[in-house]
Amino acid sequence: MAVTPTPRVRLPATVKAGETIEVKTLISHEMESGQRKDASGNLVPRKIIKAFKASFNGKEIMAIDLHPAISANPYLSFFVKVQETGTFTFEWFDDDGSVYKAENKVTVG
Amino acid sequence: MMILAKGLSRRDLLQGLGVGVVTLSVPALALATPAMVADEMKKLFPGKTAVDGKIKLDLPTIAENGLVVPLNFEVESPMTAADYVKSVHFFAEGNPNPLLASFRYTPMIPKAAGQIRIRLAQSQNIVAFAEMSDGKLFTAKKEVKVTIGGCGG
Numbered sequence: 001m002a003v004t005p006t007p008r009v010r011l012p013a014t015v016k017a018g019e020t021i022e023v024k025t026l027i028s029h030e031m032e033s034g035q036r037k038d039a040s041g042n043l044v045p046r047k048i049i050k051a052f053k054a055s056f057n058g059k060e061i062m063a064i065d066l067h068p069a070i071s072a073n074p075y076l077s078f079f080v081k082v083q084e085t086g087t088f089t090f091e092w093f094d095d096d097g098s099v100y101k102a103e104n105k106v107t108v109g
Numbered sequence: 110m111m112i113l114a115k116g117l118s119r120r121d122l123l124q125g126l127g128v129g130v131v132t133l134s135v136p137a138l139a140l141a142t143p144a145m146v147a148d149e150m151k152k153l154f155p156g157k158t159a160v161d162g163k164i165k166l167d168l169p170t171i172a173e174n175g176l177v178v179p180l181n182f183e184v185e186s187p188m189t190a191a192d193y194v195k196s197v198h199f200f201a202e203g204n205p206n207p208l209l210a211s212f213r214y215t216p217m218i219p220k221a222a223g224q225i226r227i228r229l230a231q232s233q234n235i236v237a238f239a240e241m242s243d244g245k246l247f248t249a250k251k252e253v254k255v256t257i258g259g260c261g262g
Binding site for chain 2 (some may be wrong): 001020033035041056059060061062063064065066067068069070071074076077078079080081
């Protein structure tokens with residue numbers, strides 16, 4: 001049951017300078033833990049998103065390490081502060097080497 | 110009538126599945142112990158001890174579905190360049206693997222808080238450790254009772 005990982009990010013497009021805003025992210029992904037067995041009793045190989053990184057204007061601001069105990073379709077929420085107009089980049093790193101990326105432009109006004 | 114019949118069979122199916130998950134997967138898996146969580150913590154922060162406090166850990170007291178358990182947290186900190194939360198680590202004392210997730214912050218983050226959703230194999234304690242920029246360690250613990258384990262997927 002392979003799903004195409006599609007990142008979804010929710011944050012306001014316009015904010016006040018210095019305002020704390022919550023970023024909510026969701027990515028469709030099965031997060032196969034590697035502990036589950038299929039119908040014939042074989043272990044289903046692990047395939048999870050193992051890390052997440054948030055950057056603002058190319059500079060890393062925070063990162064999250066994820067382990068197999070994270071639910072399918074990982075939801076992550078956190079807080080950021082915006083001082084200037086710029087672009088947030090959110091990256092999800094898959095076990096198989098794929099990187100899923102989302103970009104959000106935020107305007108201070 | 111059709112709707113009622115459908116609803117009943119779906120519930121029966123789900124209950125059947127839940128029982129299957131619990132009886133099949135739990136005895137087969139080696140589950141973590143509180144000692145393993147302590148070991149992981151020692152690996153991360155050698156020679157340090159954590160004191161209670163600063164972390165607000167919010168989890169349901171009873172989680173009906175162990176596959177998706179929301180975990181909310183907030184660490185008390187001014188989050189300035191001189192005094193901020195460097196990282197927050199979450200562990201499960203009764204999962205096959207005690208590691209849940211680690212958040213790594215920079216002073217550009219205004220608030221060390223957030224939400225993740227986790228899988229829990231059985232009723233157990235969730236432990237959080239927060240490392241401050243001055244090296245101090247804080248910890249918090251919360252018990253979650255799980256009705257249907259979430260390890261079988």
